[in-house]
Every structure is written in structure tokens, then in C-alpha cells.
Amino acid sequence: MTIAVIDYGMGNLHSVAKALEHVTHENVVVTRDARRIRGATRLVLPGQGAIRDCMGELEKTELRGLVEELLASQDKPLLGICVGQQMLLDHSEENGGIGCLGFLPGEVRKFPADMRDERNERLKVPHMGWNLVNQHHDHPLWAGIDQDEHFYFVHSYYVEAADNATVFGTTDYGRVNAHVAIGRDATFAVQFHPEKSSRAGLKLLENFVQWMP
């Protein structure tokens, strides 16, 4: 039983691995080795920074084909985090427009710069900090997590999925209703950082580790 955190060279994977180790006795590996990724029982697809760089590194490390194949087969649970969520869509507006993995229909869009809150304060971008996640459908990964719980976010682009059946959670920021938890079959992906979201985040990771889709 091994959980593989897919390391294609983008971002800090230490936190994700540590948080997984905190909730399971299963072996957690951070790896870009195709054999180990294929051999794992569960996969985590993280992502940080610009999506052009994330997609670029995925190509460069020759992991794109493998990730696409694993997404197509859906034979093991996969958790996408942050840009690892965004990459599952068709396309992102970031970096002048970037084609993504197209596993779920939809777009990644930039938060408008002119949003204000009820006190007429400018809403900052990146959307950084703790915000409420509204759960739309039941999902095993929401087990034991309150409706409208706070999770920790850091992002300037957000997911707009085309198919409501794939949307499991949303978060309001200004006039944007971001699709912050999406999925189908054995894949679940979140915009927020469960590994940085204290108790609620650890609960979601624990649910993922026990998930039998």
C-alpha cells in the first residue's frame, strides 16, 4: 500500500507528504519514477506556481502521458491539489492561455481585479487565507467535515467547471463562485490546501486515504 505524491518539479511537496504521513501508516513516497507511480495504490497530483510551468514540467519529466493514462483508466484514487486541480480542466486563461489535461470539461479563469467587499475594501488577488467551502453533493471525502468549513487558499485563478455534476464544493470570493472541489469516479481535486488547513484539511486527507471508489 503506497501513496505516491507525483513530483514533476513544481513546488513544495514536503508539506503534502508530511500531512499524509500524519493521517496514515501507509507508505508515502514523493516520486517521478513512472514505475513507482504505476505501482502506487493512491496518487496525489500537487501543483504550485504558474500553470504554464506546471504543464511544461509535466511534459519535460515525461509524466504527462502517464498522468493522462491514469486519469483515463480511473483505477486508483487520485487527489489533485491547487494547480493540480486546475490542470484537470480543458484550458486555463493564465499565461496567455494554456491547454490543460481535459479530464473534466471547464475553464480556469482569473479573479477580476476590481472586486470590493461590503465595506468597499478592495478584494486582494491572490485570494489568500481561510475561506468557507460549501459542499454541494455528498462525497466520501467530505465525511466528518462540517458544511461551510474554512480551508486555506492561495490562488489567483479559479476553476469554472462546465458540468455541475462534477462540482462538489464552491467558495465565494467577491462576485466569483469558484468551483473549489471537483471530481468524478476515482478522482477528487481541490483548489485549497488540505495539508495547510489544520483539522479539516487533515480530515479530508484521512478520508482520501480510506476512500474506496
Added chain:
Amino acid sequence: MGLAKRIIPCLDVDAGRVVKGVNFIGIRDAGDPVEIAQRYNQQGADEITFLDITASHEDRDTTVEMVERIAGEVFIPLTVGGGIRSCDDIRTMLNAGADKVSINTAAVTNPDFVHEASERFGSQCIVVAIDAKKVSAEGEPERWEIFTHGGRRPTGLDAVEWARKMVAYGAGELLLTSMDRDGTKVGFDLGVTRAIADAVSVPVIASGGVGNLDHLVDGVIDGGADAVLAASIFHFGEYTIPEAKRYMAERGIEMRL
């Protein structure tokens, strides 16, 4: 209701130990950063910032070990500042488990470092610390300047212009400390907080001068800060984080309770 304003306790660490003591009831070792970070996490701190005041290079390795130990136990965002001068320093801290690093003097001596760091690691993990002091005389329009070396050395840089420049260079967040208020307990300098919060698109953390819970409220409502950072009022048990959060929430501020 939406994005919560953040409360960030700040710990000074020297060679992997918390200095200036923390006075929690029931804590075994007042200098152990892991125990203190865990306690703040349990209390509902939204992030924790470590300011590394370690002087010697050898002792800095203990700070890295400290960050590693905390990151294995405490699952909220961790920021490390103090002595971050190169991309290697940043990589070391991020690999140890820090989520963000705060760049201070190195940004003033070499602004391109901020640009390079944000390109390399992403703006989301680059905080620029701005130490500002009021330089305008009574009756003049307010003006603040950047100071280095703990507030002793003026740079001639206008604080608001500098804040804009740092954001243009890729800072993902600004940690604004009013050097003339730091340690005074009379409240944030709301003028400079408001001026910078309105001037930039990224979140601003207000710091320096917190003495009571009204100061935290003022920092958000009057200063326009997205987060408030404080040390002594929490460390010495004057107020707890839940008390501070409830107080702010009762005054209409969105908080994670």
C-alpha cells in the same frame, strides 16, 4: 460572508529556540518552538511567522531543523523570515516545510532578488517585509520612509512607492511593520497601513504596536489590513487567540472561529 481576516502570532527564534519566552499555562518548555506552534494551532492561529534572529551561520542549520520538526506536526501555513538573502536560502526553508519566506533587508539592497525569487518559487511564497517609519513633521502631509537595521538606518525610499515596487517585482504579500510603533503597545500606525493597503493589489499584514484587541480591530477596519501580526499580547497570555477572534468577529470582521 467570505475570506476571513487572519491572526498571525510571531515568534522570535535564535538557534532553533523561541526567545523572549512564551507564557502559556501548562506548557512544559517555554522555548520549544514545536510545542508553542502546536499550542497556537490548537488555539486557532491562522498562520505562524518565525523571525530568525540567529546570528551565526552554523546555528542557522538548527533553524532549518526546527522548521522541519514544526512542519511535520503543525498543519497551518508557516512563514520564516530573517536572514533570507539568496534563492538557496529560500529553497532550504521551503524544502524544510516553510510555506512562505519573508525577505527584508535583502530586498532593499537588491530589489532584483525579489523578482528572481518570485519567478523561481512563485509569488505565493514570497513575502516582502517593509519596515517603515514616519518622517513627516507635525502638520505636513504624512510620509513614511523605509528603514533597515532594526529601524536605525534610513534608506530615503518612500514606503508607499516601495510597496508598489515590491508588488511589481513579484511580492505575493507585504508584511508592514511600523518601526516607530514596534514594542510601544499604542496600536498600529494606521496611516501607513491604510496608504499601503490601498496602494497595492496583494494582501497586507499589519505589524508593530499591538497592545490590545481594539488595535487589531482598528488595523483591519481603519488600516485596511488583511491580516494582523502580534507577538507579546499572545505570548504573555494577556489575550488568547480565541478571545481576539471573538472580539473581532463581534465587531463585524469575518474570522475563522
